[in-house]
Amino acid sequence: xxxxxxxxxxxxxxxxxxxxxxxxxxxxxxxxxxxxxxxxxxxxxxxxxxxxxxxxxxxxxxxxxxxxxxxxxx
Numbered sequence: 717x718x719x720x721x722x723x724x725x726x727x728x729x730x731x732x733x734x735x736x737x738x739x740x741x742x743x744x745x746x747x748x749x750x751x752x753x754x755x756x757x758x759x760x761x762x763x764x765x766x767x768x769x770x771x772x773x774x775x776x777x778x779x780x781x782x783x784x785x786x787x788x789x790x
Contacts (some may be wrong), residue, residue: 717768719745719789720768721776723754730780731755737778743771754785 726734730748736758739747746759762768768788775781 717761718764718768719759721787721789722758722760722772723785724756724758725782725784726755727780727782734778734780737763738775741771741774743767751755773787 720774724734724738733748735749738744738756738758743760743762744758744780745761748757749755760768760771762771763790768786772784776784
C-alpha cells in the first residue's frame with residue numbers, strides 16, 4: 717500500500733463544496749481544511765503510485781480546484 721499527502725489550493729467560493737466532495741472519496745483516510753498556502757490537506761491510502769495518479773487526475777477535474785501538491789510516503 718502507498719500513502720500520500722495531497723495539498724490543494726481551492727477557489728475561495730468553492731472551498732466547502734470541494735472539501736466535502738474529496739473527503740467522501742474512498743481513498744481519503746484523513747482530511748483537514750487548513751490556512752496558509754493551501755486550503756485543504758488529504759491523507760490518502762491506495763495500492764500503488766498509479767492509483768495516486770488517478771486520484772490526483774480525478775480531483776483536478778473538480779470545479780474550484782486550482783492546484784495540487786502531492787507528497788508520497790517512501
